[in-house]
Amino acid sequence: MAAKGESWLRSDAAQGYALISPPAIYALLLLAAPLATILAYSFFKDGYLTVIHEFTLQNYLATWSDPIFRVILVRSLFVAGLVTLVTVGLAFPIAYYLSFGLAPNQKARWIFLITIPFWTSYLIRVFLWKVILGYNGVINSALEGIGIIGPNGLIADPLQMLNSVGAIALTLAHAYAPFAILPIFVSLEKIDRSLLEAGQDLGESRWRTFLRVTLPLAMPGVVAATLIVFIPTVGDYVTPELIGGGKMPMVANLIQAQMLPLDNRPLGSAIAVSSLLVVAALALVFLWLNRRFLKVGK
Amino acid sequence: MKFPSLKIYALAYLIFLYAPIFLLPLFAFNDGTIIAFPLKGFTTDWFAKMAENDTLRHALTNSLIIALTSSAGATILAVFAARASTRYKFRAKGGIMGLIMLPMVLPDILMGMSLLLVMLEVLRVNLSIGTVILGHVIIALPYAIAVLQTAFATLDQSLEEAAVDLGETRMSTFRLIVLPLVMPGIISAFLISFTISLDEFIVAFFLAGNQPTLPTYIFSQLRFPSAIPVIMALGTCLVAASILLLSVAEFFRRRGIKRTGAKDTGGFL
């Protein structure tokens, strides 16, 4: 009974290793080893068309002394932070509605509806935001249509929305919506409904029950959503390229330029490693703050 | 009805999610070269132009080869990983699974550039659709595992014990009991990997060399305003195909859950 977890099937660790080894070896060869290669190359010298396999810190010095890198890194972090805030903020009520506002048999259908746009061509979705926000775009033509924009309207010229941090953030917030909704939804689903009833039974208002019971219990989902949105958005390439018009590059665009057209792979590697370290450090600080906050909350 | 204001918000949110996708067919069938309102009239010219385009056809063929191969590879590896992680206890399981699932959170550009480095500098092989396939397996694997883990985890372990108790070996039990019961999950994992690969841009951008795939072709065309209407037509087809594939995947996922008699908790991720 208590010991059921460890049965004849589970006890055989060797079987487990045998089964896990094909995917594990694949991940070692095509994920871990390449990532290690980046790390190694970030310490190699660049010799125009070749790479000189000698240890140097030159790439890191070049990276961090370059004001453009710092501007781009700060911009990437700012955009990712903004996107995360907007995405998680918009997603929480949706997750809450899915978990508490819907009958159980409707939940799967809604989740399906929410995930569909996520699976449809990312490039085209991003481009369509350009169409929506553009000078002759959907929003501007709609505003012109109802007379707000125009010689006699409130605003004389169409709105200039593209090539801005805000436009990049909006597009990314749209792209990463399901990533934020699903972890929060899962953590809300795990909450024992009788806890909430108990809270209200003890005379707490709905709002106070939400603050004191639901929100703390949903925090693991919010934390997961934050990281799962923040980390990939820092490294997004397509949106700054299309929505930012190439005038608002982010880290990924910088890396791509070094890796492909400029062909300075050690420098590109150093930029990637540096950015990854900053992001990892931020993620750890975030996790630490969160743990502290939750402990105080108890 | 619970939370009426939340419901309105949820519907508004859905409109926000779907707004760009609804625009696609509008422009794809619009008889005008500029992507802007007001619409000019109905035409199917862009679809005809799309069908005539040789580069596009080449890109489509490449993409289909890549998607079929990489999703088959990812699904097979995912069966191993999902089975190992749901049934067996072994040391370092968390670490190994963490590594395999890492691409879910890692920016794609890291996978693209690191594989590019390995292919060009370490292995010194030419970039081709083969290198893209290798990369796409890494990208799709975590998603395939996530789908299959649900399928394996909802499988009652006593079913396997019962089969062994009735005289079957581990291998024949897997074939007679486990495989048929997780088959819907396997199909669903395959379709999701296929969709991911078909839509993946960054890794293909880095690893395809001079071979076009659909997304890299689309990306190259987005710079030319005159090419946009055809891309809109292509996008409409892609969205329709994605929705179809995902509906089939969802159908199999639900059937799998029904078959094992578990409760549907919903979701691909």
Added chain:
Amino acid sequence: MTDNPMIAFRDVHKYYGDYHALRGISAEIRAGEFFSLLGPSGCGKTTLLRTIAGFEDISSGAVLIDGKDMAGVPANKRPTNMVFQSYAIFPHLTVAQNVGFGLRRDPRSKAEKDKLVEESLEMVGLKGYGARAAHALSGGQRQRVALARALILKPKVLLLDEPLSALDRKIREQMQVELIKLQREVGITFVLVTHDQEEALVMSDRIAVMFEGEIAQLADPETLYRRPNSRRVADFIGVMNFLPAKVTGESGDLISAEVAGLGVLDVSTSQVSAAPTGDSAAVGFRPETLTLLYEGQQASDREAAGTIDEVVYYGDMTYYDVRLDGMEKPVRISMRNVFGRPVLDVGTRTRVSWSPGALVLFR
């Protein structure tokens, strides 16, 4: 019944890491008997059952089936079949495919196998259900399919892991009777795991009561009920009143014990529990061995007076908590409700008839 045991445990130990799940089990299960492993959850009864099936390796000792040591014999090669707690009906197969699953490697013809399946289904009362989808069955029907599937292979031992715990009370009681009948019919040794003492008493020829990885007592139901060898077993099986006692002397077959409110009693050594209870002795009475005396009734043996503290009415029975004069705690007495006999109120003064022959002395 033959002299050779069907199953023999020889000092079986099982460890999960540091956790000692089975602590030296030695017992024998006779051929053809209905044997139950009874105990609270976590006592090791399921683990012990799974060592017979071969799903659980043992850390030391031996498990023998029909005289043969099972060490190294995998589950699919053992002459046992199991009915699982969840029934483990294969959801993608039909009822007939489920029942015939174990015949896959059987060399007989398909027609013969089909006939066997049909017979097995008839035996469990599911004649004509063969073509149905397994996942569409009710709990009781799944139970029957699981039974038919396990019995079709004519195992030497049928293992049942809490097979009735998921059923409604009515169906459960019906299945208990059917299982007993079925066992007599097929003559196979049944080993049942249960945490339900009533179920074990109703169905079993013999019962092993287990606590914390050890067998506390192995006996037939009546002995277990009337002469539990420890307070713990007595407490687990049914209700027992314990009254603190002081052993004052021993002479031959008799032990003298003093119980507050009842005076000094002479108890036969056959009524003394085997396992020592520790420092303080006690006497135990089952509630039905005490009788409330109504006006004019004579005590059959001894008599004590008291006041009714609590009345719990069960329809066919009434439980009274009676505080006997000179006692600290009330004793529980169960009375069958007979037409014409009123249920007494709380606070009523009453007389209680009791007999020293019905008590158990724990020392």
